[in-house]
Amino acid sequence: MVKPKLAGKKIAMAVVAGAVLVGGGFAVYGKIGAKSSQQKEPVKVENSTKRDETAKTEQKEQEEPQKEETGSYRYQWMVQPEIEADQIYYGVDSGDSYNENHRQMINEYAIIEKDGLKGFIDSYGALRTKIEYQRIIAHGNVDAYSMKDQQGNKYTLATSEEDVIVAYEDDSDEEAKVDENDFVEETDGLTDNIYWNGYYYYDGEVRNAHISDYADSRTSSFMPVQQSTEMLWSLSEWEKLDGKYALANNGELITDFIYDECGSCGNVELIAVCKDGKWGYINSTGKEVIPLQFDATWNRYSSDEINVENLDSEDGTEEFCYASSQGYIPLRQGDQWELCDTKGNIIIPFGEFDEILPVNMSKKCWVKKDGKWGVIKITDSVVTTNVNEDWKQIYIDWVNEKIAEDPQTTFELLYVNEDKIPEIAAIGENMAVGTTLGTFSDDKVSEIKIDRNAAVYIQRGNILDNNGGSMDEYHDKIYAIYNGGWMPLVEGNYGIDPEVMTQYDENGDPVYKYEWQVEGYVEEEVSKEEYEQKRNELIDLNQAKSLSESGVSAEEIIQQIQNFK
Numbered sequence: 001m002v003k004p005k006l007a008g009k010k011i012a013m014a015v016v017a018g019a020v021l022v023g024g025g026f027a028v029y030g031k032i033g034a035k036s037s038q039q040k041e042p043v044k045v046e047n048s049t050k051r052d053e054t055a056k057t058e059q060k061e062q063e064e065p066q067k068e069e070t071g072s073y074r075y076q077w078m079v080q081p082e083i084e085a086d087q088i089y090y091g092v093d094s095g096d097s098y099n100e101n102h103r104q105m106i107n108e109y110a111i112i113e114k115d116g117l118k119g120f121i122d123s124y125g126a127l128r129t130k131i132e133y134q135r136i137i138a139h140g141n142v143d144a145y146s147m148k149d150q151q152g153n154k155y156t157l158a159t160s161e162e163d164v165i166v167a168y169e170d171d172s173d174e175e176a177k178v179d180e181n182d183f184v185e186e187t188d189g190l191t192d193n194i195y196w197n198g199y200y201y202y203d204g205e206v207r208n209a210h211i212s213d214y215a216d217s218r219t220s221s222f223m224p225v226q227q228s229t230e231m232l233w234s235l236s237e238w239e240k241l242d243g244k245y246a247l248a249n250n251g252e253l254i255t256d257f258i259y260d261e262c263g264s265c266g267n268v269e270l271i272a273v274c275k276d277g278k279w280g281y282i283n284s285t286g287k288e289v290i291p292l293q294f295d296a297t298w299n300r301y302s303s304d305e306i307n308v309e310n311l312d313s314e315d316g317t318e319e320f321c322y323a324s325s326q327g328y329i330p331l332r333q334g335d336q337w338e339l340c341d342t343k344g345n346i347i348i349p350f351g352e353f354d355e356i357l358p359v360n361m362s363k364k365c366w367v368k369k370d371g372k373w374g375v376i377k378i379t380d381s382v383v384t385t386n387v388n389e390d391w392k393q394i395y396i397d398w399v400n401e402k403i404a405e406d407p408q409t410t411f412e413l414l415y416v417n418e419d420k421i422p423e424i425a426a427i428g429e430n431m432a433v434g435t436t437l438g439t440f441s442d443d444k445v446s447e448i449k450i451d452r453n454a455a456v457y458i459q460r461g462n463i464l465d466n467n468g469g470s471m472d473e474y475h476d477k478i479y480a481i482y483n484g485g486w487m488p489l490v491e492g493n494y495g496i497d498p499e500v501m502t503q504y505d506e507n508g509d510p511v512y513k514y515e516w517q518v519e520g521y522v523e524e525e526v527s528k529e530e531y532e533q534k535r536n537e538l539i540d541l542n543q544a545k546s547l548s549e550s551g552v553s554a555e556e557i558i559q560q561i562q563n564f565k
Helices: 235-240 390-405 528-538 554-562
Strands: 018-022 025-031 070-083 085-087 108-114 119-124 133-139 143-149 156-158 165-169 200-201 205-208 224-225 245-248 271-275 280-285 286-293 298-301 318-320 327-334 337-342 346-348 364-369 371-386 408-413 423-427 436-439 443-448 456-458 461-464 473-482 484-495 513-519 522-526
Touching: 085 298, 156 327, 200 224, 200 443, 280 371, 286 327, 390 423, 390 436, 390 443, 390 554, 408 554, 436 484, 443 484, 443 554, 461 528, 473 528, 484 522, 484 528, 513 528, 522 528
Parallel strands: 025 165
Antiparallel strands: 018 025, 070 371, 085 108, 108 119, 119 133, 133 143, 143 156, 156 165, 200 205, 224 245, 271 280, 280 286, 298 318, 327 337, 337 346, 364 371, 408 423, 423 436, 436 443, 456 461, 461 473, 473 484, 484 513, 513 522
């Protein structure tokens, strides 16, 4: 069975949120229609040649500290290959028609699997959840995932525009109530969503089996189709089509019916095609850009849509081919992998990596080298080192900008998260000016302002507490680095309550009111002991390192950046 099938149901979500650390960063978490759950513990976790040219030999193993290798490359390391996992992969995406659904869902999150359990990891190498789920399925049409843990609890995980993870726990196994006009009876492994389409070729044109009007059923998309000897009036009829595939564009055939299987047509320059067990890629004119001499690259695919959307079923194990993404395609011959572009040029030759995943929207991709996983970024042109040092000039430019704003600014390099690139602090001349913290994010510095130069952090623990304040008004603003930026985790405040008369303890000190963030930005009053316990669950102050009150000059910090290894 090669017809693409994927979940067509729309997911209804209601947010009742509470703060929780997930993978060293922030998530908003709560049950549907229930009060938010208690906080969970944090998880801690960073030469284009033509096909017939000789492949490059394997590189020497990278060492600590980061060793620069010279040569000719079309990539640079963003996360060194140090992550141990049985597998890192993407889920199955969804589109507007069945013909589009033979593709992987790609965003900043990949599924990481270890010892039979799964979780999410981002392209900065940070875990976004614990690795504790038995099953994860993707819902590409709403950029969300469903998960089931070892106890059988089911969740939905979605990402917002702010890259905040929102998780929902399903309180029951009952089916959601929907308008009976929105769905039809499931049949032969097809989705029950009537808005999805199945395209086929009949009477010289590509038609839609889900639209009964003859004229409106035609389409001009670039897609794979099977041939019918009659008009089809339902998806159940379309499901019964058999035989070879052809590719069509603008409603007309651009190849013969010669392919055993075909891949996704959704938002791709090339479509994967299979003949006699070998895969290649065809463009929208019918030209074979990548010859049919490669093996399947994707072993987590399932053509059974009901299986794909069912958390209680098993993971798909069918072999298929990745769709092109961002102009690139990973290819495999046996246990050898390479990456090419959609023009057929080799970007990364055989022998470089054990495995290569598709390129995401940031031009990053997961790769496996010497049994461990890392992340590379594809460069626009050939570079002579695969060590990413763009951050050095970007930091130097940032230092010069800060000095132009205030010549009294001093600087410090520090290590907040676990990647190889340090964070940087621009320290004001006094507490009123404050400190600006920066972290490198692709091609820019992501900043946060630290009140009164007061902050502590766990070195390489990806947790920072801006614990400032004065005159009986104090706070703990806790941050972590996620997706290259500073993400606020939670905030607490304490001090004199202005609404009541100030009281004093036996030592003559004022009695403070303590508040801790519990749901979104809502705060609740807690005792001093509860406040300290909640803060200590996130950051151990006994292990924390303080931000310097005064750093080094611009000239000296630039020298440190240039000499950094």
